Amino acid sequence: MDPNNQNYLASLYPLVEEKSTSLPKRWHQSSKNKNLSLSNRNLTVQYQGNAKSKDAGTVRADAPIPPLCGAYYFEIRVTDKGKDGYIGIGLNRGAAFKSDRHPGWEKDSYGYHGDDGNAFMSNTMGVEFGPKFGTGDIVGCGINFAERCIFFTLNGLFLGSGPFTDIAPSANFYPVVGLQSQGETVEANFGSEKFAFDFPAYLTETRDRVRAQVARHPVSNKHGEWVRTVDSLVCGLLVHHGYSGAAEALAKSARIDLIEPAEDIRSRQGLLSLLLKGDLDEALRRTEELHPGLLAANPNLHFQLKCRQFIELVSRTDVSSAIPQLAVAAAASGSGDVEMREEGSSAVSKSDVEKTTDIDRIFQLGRELHTLRVNHGLDQAPFADAISLLAYEQPAQSPMSHLLDSEQREPLARALNSAILESRCQPSRPALEVALSQAARCLSALSKHSADGSVAFVAEGTAWLK
Numbered sequence: 001m002d003p004n005n006q007n008y009l010a011s012l013y014p015l016v017e018e019k020s021t022s023l024p025k026r027w028h029q030s031s032k033n034k035n036l037s038l039s040n041r042n043l044t045v046q047y048q049g050n051a052k053s054k055d056a057g058t059v060r061a062d063a064p065i066p067p068l069c070g071a072y073y074f075e076i077r078v079t080d081k082g083k084d085g086y087i088g089i090g091l092n093r094g095a096a097f098k099s100d101r102h103p104g105w106e107k108d109s110y111g112y113h114g115d116d117g118n119a120f121m122s123n124t125m126g127v128e129f130g131p132k133f134g135t136g137d138i139v140g141c142g143i144n145f146a147e148r149c150i151f152f153t154l155n156g157l158f159l160g161s162g163p164f165t166d167i168a169p170s171a172n173f174y175p176v177v178g179l180q181s182q183g184e185t186v187e188a189n190f191g192s193e194k195f196a197f198d199f200p201a202y203l204t205e206t207r208d209r210v211r212a213q214v215a216r217h218p219v220s221n222k223h224g225e226w227v228r229t230v231d232s233l234v235c236g237l238l239v240h241h242g243y244s245g246a247a248e249a250l251a252k253s254a255r256i257d258l259i260e261p262a263e264d265i266r267s268r269q270g271l272l273s274l275l276l277k278g279d280l281d282e283a284l285r286r287t288e289e290l291h292p293g294l295l296a297a298n299p300n301l302h303f304q305l306k307c308r309q310f311i312e313l314v315s316r317t318d319v320s321s322a323i324p325q326l327a328v329a330a331a332a333s334g335s336g337d338v339e340m341r342e343e344g345s346s347a348v349s350k351s352d353v354e355k356t357t358d359i360d361r362i363f364q365l366g367r368e369l370h371t372l373r374v375n376h377g378l379d380q381a382p383f384a385d386a387i388s389l390l391a392y393e394q395p396a397q398s399p400m401s402h403l404l405d406s407e408q409r410e411p412l413a414r415a416l417n418s419a420i421l422e423s424r425c426q427p428s429r430p431a432l433e434v435a436l437s438q439a440a441r442c443l444s445a446l447s448k449h450s451a452d453g454s455v456a457f458v459a460e461g462t463a464w465l466k
Helices: 003-012 199-216 222-240 244-254 262-277 280-290 299-315 320-333 358-376 381-391 406-423 431-449 454-459
Strands: 027-032 036-039 044-047 057-061 071-080 088-093 109-113 118-121 138-144 149-154 157-160 173-179 185-189
Touching (some): 027 036, 071 173, 071 199, 088 138, 088 149, 138 199, 222 244, 222 431, 244 262, 299 381, 358 381
Antiparallel strands (some): 027 057, 057 173, 071 138, 071 185, 138 149, 149 157
């Protein structure tokens, strides 16, 4: 399928993941009547029964319609109405159906017929519904899982649902088309090209109605409890991320207590600011000073912070003069042997380590990282990545330059923030974030396991919850 068409389908059904859930794309070769032939990538259907045959010929699509669509739609173009124009379009519930019966004639079958304009729902007694249709007409059929109705269109005009209301939700509806006289030919569009009917506008209108219904649902607010709960959740989020001023203002306005003293919030935020600015030396020093034992209790976090300290030091150091010995160290890191040696010399002595130059500090940090990793059995990968920067005269132009990006500090700041809060018996994640994450999981579960398509219109646009 053309990438543009894939994008069009994705815009119509954003919650349907094609890797795990198939959409109808063509007529199913093995699920057609013997009087029908398929062509044009199984999109075109033609009636080829003999002139005396009175049997209808029906074919269904290759996949059922996922309720996760919320609402689904397809169209057929009548390229030839044939001898009598006995053409029907609709839906069938279930993969099994009588292929010699028109859409709407059998149980769990729904159809709109072109020869008389009647609608049929699980019986052969039609009811007046819409105009007749024939050669050149474009007829559409859709199902709205959220509002439990099937609807039809003709040449881009909405015909409504007629008798097709209060349809029981199901994950097993298939598009179907039926033909019954010589020469009848139709071509289907399952979304491989733009529809004649403005289906995106229909989806928007449905979404607005569903969300308005949700908004009208009564929510208890006895004595302002709901407002107070929301204020507490937001305040907790501000405290978690260190926005002390905003948290104090909201707490005062809402008359709620801060879960952490304001001075502690400011202290924690100051520490994280050092890390985000790249001053790992001072950030580590202040962490040990303000939160003694925190890093010892979290060796993996300590290791990650030390790796970042190493990277920050490399980023501001001209390592070109020390490339020979540093390259040896970088190569040795792959085997875990980081006893950094100068070319043609013995191991770096203790007095050398104590030198104050940045090059000496790089050697010292490398040895500290190696010891920390070995003592705690930590993952080699972060250390190897950091050490690899030493193999390049200009690390900022090297294949490992992404390690120098300031954005790499942000996950560490979040991890350190959570560790500090946990050490104070506070939650590592703000309650509002947990609530939103739970809401996202609930919507995801409903969308996968419910045949009621309402969730599609509620969940759409909530990817940010994840």
